Amino acid sequence: MNKGVIIALSSIGIAQGLKIPIHYYRKGEWRPEKLFETGGMPSSHSAGVSSLAAYIALNRGTPTIDFALSVVFGLIVMYDAQGIRRQTGELTLKVNDLDELIDKIHENDPVPYVEKAPDPLKEVLGHKPGEVLGGALLGALLGFAGYRLSKKW
Incomplete structure (x- = not known):
């Protein structure tokens, strides 16, 4: 399978998983169903698209059409999530x-x-702007980590 897809889908899963402890920290309620809910911190959509963009930037470079597409579509996804x-x-x-x-x-x-x-x-x-930013930062970090780990595959 395509490494970029694996990294993006993994980032979405990690972001969704983080919603449970973050919700517990903020509200004092343990709610495992958060794993399957939309909205909340961090935005898994933002994490997925930003991890893919980061991976493509590191793997193929920023002047490529792949990177341009991932950034443009990523911004559309993030705008939609918070708007x-x-x-x-x-x-x-x-x-x-x-x-x-x-x-x-x-x-x-x-x-x-x-x-x-x-x-x-x-x-x-949807998401508040901070939740989208949190997801984007998490995704960029996971995209970088995924790129580094993919060099060992």
């Missing part, structure tokens, strides 16, 4: 609050109203 996905998560908070408000209104409404309540929407979808 669009974060805004979607914040909008979801408001929708869930609105759903609770509607339930309270119907409790006081004498007219019988029967509707199956939908499951609450997932509220943490």
